[in-house]
Amino acid sequence: MKIKDIQDQIVEEFDIFDSWMDKYEYLIELGKSVPVIDDSNKIEENIIKGCQSKVWLHAEKNNGLIEFYADSDAIITKGIVSLLIRTFSNQKPEDIINASLDFIDKIGLRQHLSPNRANGLNNMIKKIKFYAIAFSKTN
Amino acid sequence: MASIFKMNVLNNIESIRKEFPILNTTVNGNKLIYLDNAATSQTPNCVIDSISNYYKNLNSNIHRGVHTLSQLATEKYEDTRKKFKTHFNAKSSSEIIFTAGTTHSINLVSSGFNEFLSKEDEIIVSQLEHHSNIVPWQMLCEKTGAKMKVIPMNNNGELDLIAFSNLLSNKTKIVFVNHVSNALGTVNNIKEIIDKSHSVGAAVLIDGAQAVPHFRVDVTELDVDFYVCSAHKFCGPTGVGILYGKKEWLDKLPAYQGGGEMIDEVTFEKTTYSDLPNKFEAGTPNIAGVIASGIALDYINEIGLENIKEYEDYLLQYATDKLLEIDGLKIFGESINKTSVISFNIKDIHPYDIGSVIDNLGIAVRTGHHCAQPIMDFFKIPGTIRVSFCFYNTTDEIDTLVNALKKASTMLS
Numbered sequence: 001m002k003i004k005d006i007q008d009q010i011v012e013e014f015d016i017f018d019s020w021m022d023k024y025e026y027l028i029e030l031g032k033s034v035p036v037i038d039d040s041n042k043i044e045e046n047i048i049k050g051c052q053s054k055v056w057l058h059a060e061k062n063n064g065l066i067e068f069y070a071d072s073d074a075i076i077t078k079g080i081v082s083l084l085i086r087t088f089s090n091q092k093p094e095d096i097i098n099a100s101l102d103f104i105d106k107i108g109l110r111q112h113l114s115p116n117r118a119n120g121l122n123n124m125i126k127k128i129k130f131y132a133i134a135f136s137k138t139n
Numbered sequence: 140m141a142s143i144f145k146m147n148v149l150n151n152i153e154s155i156r157k158e159f160p161i162l163n164t165t166v167n168g169n170k171l172i173y174l175d176n177a178a179t180s181q182t183p184n185c186v187i188d189s190i191s192n193y194y195k196n197l198n199s200n201i202h203r204g205v206h207t208l209s210q211l212a213t214e215k216y217e218d219t220r221k222k223f224k225t226h227f228n229a230k231s232s233s234e235i236i237f238t239a240g241t242t243h244s245i246n247l248v249s250s251g252f253n254e255f256l257s258k259e260d261e262i263i264v265s266q267l268e269h270h271s272n273i274v275p276w277q278m279l280c281e282k283t284g285a286k287m288k289v290i291p292m293n294n295n296g297e298l299d300l301i302a303f304s305n306l307l308s309n310k311t312k313i314v315f316v317n318h319v320s321n322a323l324g325t326v327n328n329i330k331e332i333i334d335k336s337h338s339v340g341a342a343v344l345i346d347g348a349q350a351v352p353h354f355r356v357d358v359t360e361l362d363v364d365f366y367v368c369s370a371h372k373f374c375g376p377t378g379v380g381i382l383y384g385k386k387e388w389l390d391k392l393p394a395y396q397g398g399g400e401m402i403d404e405v406t407f408e409k410t411t412y413s414d415l416p417n418k419f420e421a422g423t424p425n426i427a428g429v430i431a432s433g434i435a436l437d438y439i440n441e442i443g444l445e446n447i448k449e450y451e452d453y454l455l456q457y458a459t460d461k462l463l464e465i466d467g468l469k470i471f472g473e474s475i476n477k478t479s480v481i482s483f484n485i486k487d488i489h490p491y492d493i494g495s496v497i498d499n500l501g502i503a504v505r506t507g508h509h510c511a512q513p514i515m516d517f518f519k520i521p522g523t524i525r526v527s528f529c530f531y532n533t534t535d536e537i538d539t540l541v542n543a544l545k546k547a548s549t550m551l552s
Contacts, residue, residue, distance in 0.1 A: 020167065020499045021496075021499065021550075024495070024496060025550060028492075028550060052491045052506065052522075053489055053491045053492075053521070054521065073521060074489035074491040074492045075551060076491070076492045076495050076496075077489075077491065077492075
């Protein structure tokens with residue numbers, strides 16, 4: 001599925017929820033179900049700066065597609081990260097580099113993230129794009 | 140029997156709350172419950188009006204104009220200095236310096252100590268400090284080669300003063316400790332720390348940011364060398380700090396910033412500096428903010444710090460009892476001598492998650508390491524949820540908090 005289609009799917013999923021509590025409950029569920037990053041990749045250089053909780057992000061390239069792995073010690077953050085991973089995993093580096101991310105705003109996530117927390121989110125997205133740029137230069 | 144001091148606030152709580160317009164705000168569709176007072180306290184109408192009045196009627200530059208407005212503004216500004224002199228029982232108004240905040244005050248003193256330290260010297264900090272009372276001194280150690288020693292704390296979050304005595308020696312040049320821990324609320328026995336430090340000839344700086352809003356501080360009785368605090372912690376505006384320094388120390392310390400106002404004579408060959416307090420107040424200060432800080436001081440004195448303390452102690456006890464009813468809740472910092480601050484975690488749920496959920500219910504708390512990472516390292520936790528009460532908070536708000544925490548805990552478990 002293309003990045004844009006995945007984002008549309010996420011927006012649709014969140015449309016069902018009326019209240020913010022329900023959206024959070026869903027994020028918490030997502031956070032609990034995200035595949036956990038291998039402990040060997042929970043290293044200092046994989047930590048994303050600017051988050052109030054710890055977030056690790058690791059990526060690998062297989063058959064020309066990038067696979068992302070992540071974890072966080074906070075479950076809501078992990079839920080947000082899982083949405084990012086779902087959006088960008090198994091995509092070509094150039095598609096990730098060129099993708100514009102709109103589901104965050106559409107599901108009303110950003111307005112509920114304080115600037116502190118939004119900084120962390122921006123840094124996560126930046127790191128995903130950095131991985132894509134780095135992998136675009138490898139075979 | 141309820142104390143008369145507590146009743147003084149309790150009987151007037153509705154009229155007190157009316158003075159704080161922000162308390163009527165709704166957040167995410169819920170009435171705001173503001174429990175982050177240790178970070179910033181809210182601002183009463185008299186302080187807001189003072190700022191507005193300054194810009195409507197007094198705005199001009201102080202200490203220089205011959206014109207009437209400048210003289211009126213200067214008078215108000217200097218009257219404010221006198222208010223703080225009286226409040227803290229300093230010997231002279233020139234021992235009160237206005238800065239941009241506690242961090243600024245600490246930097247002013249620590250940078251001055253650059254001239255007094257060599258690599259044989261030692262300075263002592265406590266494990267309970269806010270980063271703002273660690274980092275400036277670390278920078279000083281890097282410059283001078285002096286060594287930093289740390290007063291350890293126990294499991295209750297209290298400083299080990301026997302260990303402190305053992306750290307002191309004639310190499311110790313300055314000791315800097317907070318009066319009250321921002322992360323845990325512990326009230327430190329600073330009188331003992333000051334006396335012991337003086338016995339080896341060391342100076343003492345006390346960070347009083349978390350003390351001044353809650354009880355009276357007498358710098359002469361304490362015999363402290365430097366005492367610092369911020370106006371936004373006691374219902375004043377942001378961007379104003381108060382630095383008390385003993386005259387002999389302020390005379391000795393070099394000027395921190397160069398500029399207008401702090402000079403006596405300037406030629407391209409040499410500049411001579413003006414006397415205290417202007418030596419440390421280069422440039423145009425935050426005049427409106429300083430004057431409004433004096434109004435905030437008047438305001439808390441009008442309610443009465445004794446009344447405030449008793450009422451906040453009552454809220455602290457009420458909240459502690461209620462919070463401990465929550466399954467799996469653990470409080471960090473259990474000294475019997477505390478201000479109205481409670482730091483806690485629930486089970487192994489990340490504090491950030493709890494904070495995010497209850498923010499959606501309109502409740503403002505602080506989550507994280509509270510700029511005091513060494514304390515979190517001591518307890519081996521990433522952070523805590525911190526609730527901190529002001530005299531305008533109520534037991535109803537605490538009940539709502541407890542219900543919200545129970546809800547969050549169920550969602551996140």
